[in-house]
Amino acid sequence: MTKMIATRDAYGEALKELGGMNKGVVVLDADLSGSTKTGVFQKEYPNRFFNVGIAEQNLIGTAAGLATAGKIPFASTFAMFATGRAFEIIRNSVCYPNLNVKIAATHAGLTVGEDGATHQALEDISIMRSLPNMVVLNPADAVEAKQCVLKAAEYRGPVYIRLGRSGVPVIFDESYKFEIGKAIELKGGSDVTIIATGIMVAKALLAGEDLAKENISARVINMSTIKPIDQDIIIKAARETKGIITVEEHSIIGGLGSAVAEVVVENYPTKVVRIGTMDTFGESGNGDDLLEKYGLTVENIVEKAKQIV
Amino acid sequence: MKLEQTACQIRINIINMLEKSQSGHPGGSLSLAEILTALYFKEMNIDPSNPKWEDRDRFVLSKGHGAPVLYAALAERGFFPKKELDNLRKVDSILQGHPDMKGTPGVDMTTGSLGQGLSAANGMALAGKIDKKDYRVYSVIGDGECQEGLIWEAAMFASHYKLDNLTVFLDYNGLQIDGTNKDVMNIEPIDEKFRAFGWNVLKIDGHSIEEIIKAIDKAKKTRGEPTIIIAKTSKGKGISFMENQVGWHGKAPCAEEACKALEELRGRL
Numbered sequence: 001m002t003k004m005i006a007t008r009d010a011y012g013e014a015l016k017e018l019g020g021m022n023k024g025v026v027v028l029d030a031d032l033s034g035s036t037k038t039g040v041f042q043k044e045y046p047n048r049f050f051n052v053g054i055a056e057q058n059l060i061g062t063a064a065g066l067a068t069a070g071k072i073p074f075a076s077t078f079a080m081f082a083t084g085r086a087f088e089i090i091r092n093s094v095c096y097p098n099l100n101v102k103i104a105a106t107h108a109g110l111t112v113g114e115d116g117a118t119h120q121a122l123e124d125i126s127i128m129r130s131l132p133n134m135v136v137l138n139p140a141d142a143v144e145a146k147q148c149v150l151k152a153a154e155y156r157g158p159v160y161i162r163l164g165r166s167g168v169p170v171i172f173d174e175s176y177k178f179e180i181g182k183a184i185e186l187k188g189g190s191d192v193t194i195i196a197t198g199i200m201v202a203k204a205l206l207a208g209e210d211l212a213k214e215n216i217s218a219r220v221i222n223m224s225t226i227k228p229i230d231q232d233i234i235i236k237a238a239r240e241t242k243g244i245i246t247v248e249e250h251s252i253i254g255g256l257g258s259a260v261a262e263v264v265v266e267n268y269p270t271k272v273v274r275i276g277t278m279d280t281f282g283e284s285g286n287g288d289d290l291l292e293k294y295g296l297t298v299e300n301i302v303e304k305a306k307q308i309v
Numbered sequence: 310m311k312l313e314q315t316a317c318q319i320r321i322n323i324i325n326m327l328e329k330s331q332s333g334h335p336g337g338s339l340s341l342a343e344i345l346t347a348l349y350f351k352e353m354n355i356d357p358s359n360p361k362w363e364d365r366d367r368f369v370l371s372k373g374h375g376a377p378v379l380y381a382a383l384a385e386r387g388f389f390p391k392k393e394l395d396n397l398r399k400v401d402s403i404l405q406g407h408p409d410m411k412g413t414p415g416v417d418m419t420t421g422s423l424g425q426g427l428s429a430a431n432g433m434a435l436a437g438k439i440d441k442k443d444y445r446v447y448s449v450i451g452d453g454e455c456q457e458g459l460i461w462e463a464a465m466f467a468s469h470y471k472l473d474n475l476t477v478f479l480d481y482n483g484l485q486i487d488g489t490n491k492d493v494m495n496i497e498p499i500d501e502k503f504r505a506f507g508w509n510v511l512k513i514d515g516h517s518i519e520e521i522i523k524a525i526d527k528a529k530k531t532r533g534e535p536t537i538i539i540a541k542t543s544k545g546k547g548i549s550f551m552e553n554q555v556g557w558h559g560k561a562p563c564a565e566e567a568c569k570a571l572e573e574l575r576g577r578l
Contacts, residue, residue: 026439047439048439050435050470052462052466053465053466053469055462055465055466057424057425057428057458057459057462058428058431058459058462058463058465058466060428061424061425061427061428061429061431061432061459061463062428062429062431062432062435062463062466063432064418064425064428064429064432065369065418065428065429065430065431065432065433065434065435065436066432066433066435066436067432068367068410068417068418068429068432068433068436069432069433069436069437069440070363070436071436071439073432088422089422089425089428089459092419092421092422092425093418093419093422093425093428093429096419097409097410097411097418097419098411
């Protein structure tokens with residue numbers, strides 16, 4: 001039975017560990033510490049935790065100021081508000097001066113669930129990767145999420161980490177070494193490539209298994225760094241397989257799919273089919289039901305892959 | 310008194326700078342000459358040879374378009390060669406249109422987009438509290454800037470976290486781009502607003518170095534609350550045809566205007 005752990009839970013634990021390792025780490029939240037799991041850090045290191053209340057622009061601006069004084073701030077809230085409400089502050093107070101602020105945003109995508117469309121960030125990857133100096137990470141499981149947090153703290157500069165609400169299968173074991181900018185081939189294949197990110201990686205692997213049953217050899221790649229993107233692995237896939245499917249819990253506009261297509265078109269044009277939300281808002285519902293309704297399913301990946309081959 | 314002369318020299322630098330760049334904000338820069346003088350030449354514990362000194366006092370020009378007055382002060386104080394002032398807003402210049410902490414020695418925070426500087430100043434003050442350091446954080450905000458919601462998020466935060474090592478000046482000149490604050494979007498009663506947000510509120514003549522220094526002193530002695538010094542100023546102060554004129558918010562003086570302005574200022578040196 002595969003363990004299911006939410007990446008936001010891994011974040012909470014990672015922060016706690018990080019707090020012990022590095023006294024410079026401080027954590028800020030906007031009244032969501034129970035949900036984002038920054039509350040775990042708060043319990044351990046109350047003097048280094050600061051709630052700004054429901055004020056996301058101030059969340060980021062304050063983090064920027066802390067960074068100028070040598071602190072390593074992790075700022076958290078839901079992805080919608082972190083990247084949406086505070087976008088310009090991220091741009092002008094963090095990215096432009098290249099300050100060492102880490103934005104770890106949870107409840108990204110449709111699977112925030114019942115709260116509905118206003119809370120479902122489907123554009124965050126798109127807008128974060130449009131910012132110069134921003135590193136954009138979307139870990140696939142709890143193991144990778146923890147490493148993203150630790151690597152982000154080591155890295156000098158702005159980092160956006162996209163985390164989810166619901167439990168996802170653990171894919172990696174402790175031997176895995178995450179590197180910023182390095183995508184991982186989880187399964188070899190020669191007919192078609194599936195490049196997935198975040199919670200869709202587990203589904204991509206299942207799709208790969210289903211395709212194998214029909215004698216279709218699918219390469220499955222976990223692309224947890226959207227920016228800086230691993231161009232080499234993409235070009236290799238374009239060259240060595242018949243086409244690429246991208247899968248993300250995000251709009252097909254501007255996210256992983258677009259980023260992959262950009263690389264392909266400029267280097268080794270081939271067919272890229274993007275799976276994601278189809279330029280639509282989400283709605284209320286159980287997370288799994290929503291993924292089903294909006295086509296973020298194993299079946300859809302398999303179907304699109306067959307169309308390429 | 311020497312500081313008054315420095316303020317006058319700073320005004321001269323501003324006019325020269327803007328005449329060369331033919332772009333920038335004279336009104337809201339000239340209004341701050343005394344405040345920046347008091348901070349950079351009397352109050353702040355800084356070291357021009359070590360702009361990133363960890364224990365330095367910090368300054369955040371939240372109303373970042375006032376960059377010319379900051380650059381003028383930094384140049385006079387020796388953070389960079391005075392001749393750099395000739396390159397304001399030109400390509401490859403170390404003096405960007407709005408303060409750039411990466412490119413300009415002495416600039417503690419990148420600003421320009423209103424409201425954000427105060428938020429960052431809070432972060433700096435908070436860091437000082439965490440590390441139990443003695444440094445002070447100063448910031449200048451504009452009255453128009455008080456229309457930005459983020460200013461109030463930051464104001465709430467500063468009071469909640471008792472950032473008494475933070476002292477903010479409000480450049481209270483009553484004007485913004487489309488007219489007076491009163492006509493565009495009323496901010497009054499601004500003193501009561503800050504008081505309601507938990508701040509210690511002082512009111513001074515923003516062009517009196519003596520009053521500025523006394524107010525900073527009071528702020529330093531205030532425990533448990535951040536202080537805002539509402540400094541009554543004149544936009545365009547020091548130049549007769551610019552004083553209190555909405556039109557001089559973002560218009561650089563042409564050669565002739567600059568000449569007239571410099572005559573007036575030099576007369577006072």
